Amino acid sequence: xxxxxxxxxxxxxxxxxxxxxxxxxxxxxxxxxxxxxxxxxxxxxxxxxxxxxxxxxxxxxxxxxxxxx
Numbered sequence: 725x726x727x728x729x730x731x732x733x734x735x736x737x738x739x740x741x742x743x744x745x746x747x748x749x750x751x752x753x754x755x756x757x758x759x760x761x762x763x764x765x766x767x768x769x770x771x772x773x774x775x776x777x778x779x780x781x782x783x784x785x786x787x788x789x790x791x792x793x
Contacts, residue, residue, distance in 0.1 A: 726753045728784035729764045733773065736791040744788065752785070760785065 728751055732744035752763040761778060764785050768775050773789040780786075 725755070725757075725760065726751060727760050729767075729787055730781070730784065731768065731787045731789060734776075734788065734790045739790050 728749050730747045730749055732747050734740075734742055734744045738744075750764075750767065752760055752767060754760045754763045757780075761780075764787060765775055765778055768778075768787060768789055772792055774792055775787060775789050777788040778785060
């Protein structure tokens with residue numbers, strides 16, 4: 725299965741509580757729903773981002789992440 729992840733990135737100068745940048749989207753694929761969660765986390769971490777929150781929304785996954793300094 726394939727799902728879209730809406731990613732909200734909090735820039736490092738706004739961590740911990742600043743507003744995120746406008747959302748961007750990425751696509752993940754996995755064999756199961758649990759696999760989608762793991763695939764999204766792995767993809768975001770590989771981009772050098774720290775995952776604060778990752779959950780399923782009505783149209784896919786939603787992630788809030790922080791840039792690392």
